[in-house]
Amino acid sequence: MNRATSLFEKIQQGDKRALARLLSQVENNDESLSPILSDLLRENRLAYRIGITGPPGAGKSTLTNQLVKAYRKAQKTVAVIAVDPTSPFTGGALLGDRIRMNDVMLDSGVFIRSMATRGSLGGLATKAAEVSRVIEAAGYDIIIFETVGVGQSELDIVKAADTTIVALVPESGDSIQAMKAGLMEIADIFVMNKADRTDSDKAVQALESSLQLRDHTADSWLVPIIKTVSTRGIGISDLFAAIEAHAHYLKSKGLLEKKRQTRDKEFVEHLVSEKWQRTFWTESRQALLLQKLSEHESPYRIAELLLSNHD
Ligand SMILES: Nc1nc2c(ncn2[C@@H]2O[C@H](COP(=O)(O)OP(=O)(O)OP(=O)(O)O)[C@@H](O)[C@H]2O)c(=O)[nH]1
Ligand SMILES: [Mg+2]
Known part of the structure; x- marks a missing residue:
């Protein structure tokens, strides 16, 4: 079907180069890996x-x-x-x-x-x-x-x-x-x-x-x-x-x-925490963080604000 499928099959067949390639992606936090990792x-x-x-x-x-x-x-x-x-x-x-x-x-x-x-x-x-x-x-x-x-x-x-x-x-x-x-x-x-x-x-x-x-x-x-x-x-x-x-x-x-x-x-x-962190830090939350920092808001207040900001 796609590159991920064949990589998966190769790994199952004992292809060490395919495994090494996948591990490099894992080490580099490649997000596109999720489907193949959950399959594997x-x-x-x-x-x-x-x-x-x-x-x-x-x-x-x-x-x-x-x-x-x-x-x-x-x-x-x-x-x-x-x-x-x-x-x-x-x-x-x-x-x-x-x-x-x-x-x-x-x-x-x-x-x-x-x-x-x-x-x-x-x-x-x-x-x-x-x-x-x-x-x-x-x-x-x-x-x-x-x-x-x-x-x-x-x-x-x-x-x-x-x-x-x-x-x-x-x-x-x-x-x-x-x-x-x-x-x-x-x-x-x-x-x-x-x-x-x-x-x-x-x-x-x-x-x-x-x-x-x-x-x-x-x-x-x-x-x-x-x-x-x-x-x-x-x-x-x-x-x-x-x-x-x-x-x-x-x-x-x-x-x-x-x-x-x-x-x-x-x-x-x-x-879960990795996935959650990635989802949490939307562009608007990052912008809010910077804005509040420039207003010299306290870190605790900013954290509360971010956590209660459902966006
Ligand atoms: N005389 C002697 N030398 C040994 C023995 N085992 C290892 N060596 C030597 O000790 C040196 C270090 O061995 P390594 O296996 O690389 O040790 P290591 O703990 O993996 O070393 P690092 O990964 O660098 O911390 C090498 O020169 C080996 O040949 C042993 O049982 N007797
Ligand atoms: Mg060693």
Whole structure:
């Protein structure tokens, strides 16, 4: 029928370029997308979401790459959303270099998307959520969010995952840094990467003792610490098993369903407020705003006036 229909079909057939094109439009708040998005999202497919975060250089991308391979071996299709807080670059070879995924990029069951913090319109976490919805609807089984654990919006992204992995390295002070950055609270699984370095056992013990101080009941999930050497694939099967165990825990306690409901609720609220904002700011309301500002009316009065102005 039109361009939108064929794009929709292509995405359903696994066309990665079509998916990438649609995601760029999503990132740019292209309003003409609404029909295709609601068609696509009607599919109601479910992906399992994994978040990986940690300090810069901890090995998050190397770990992600290994996890992608592990899931491919388990016959799952995987999408990676790499949120890069500094780089304005997206796509191409540069992306592959940065996220250390040259070897999996050609696999038809793997889709990689990079999002830059800078220049993204609207909140980064909500954009990442939108992007993941579309990827989910395109039929990927697993979505991995990789983001450096530095800012609140990066934390919000991984926190929204079903299983959140925090990757640390044995370097002294790393766990203290992580604590400061709010990473300790959000971890469902800790990874002590670069376990080939000296002092990795000491670092694991320190982390273990800080975890033991936590309150827990018989029903709590006990956060495991997995040692990995991600560059050599060591410990990846343990990490894979820990993710599976966490997913099983969430399902058996009804928590996965709850997480999904919360996520859906927040997403609908986001869609409504976005749509509502766009509808609200008519030309005449914008003109009224400017006029009242020039008359030095108080912001509160102007807001009331605008809200009671049914136009
Ligand atoms: N010795 C050792 N080096 C590792 C290990 N894992 C990763 N590295 C190296 O550490 C460096 C950083 O790895 P990345 O996977 O890019 O780390 P990252 O956390 O994604 O980095 P940013 O995205 O830049 O924050 C690379 O040079 C890796 O080869 C490991 O287990 N042992
Ligand atoms: Mg990285």
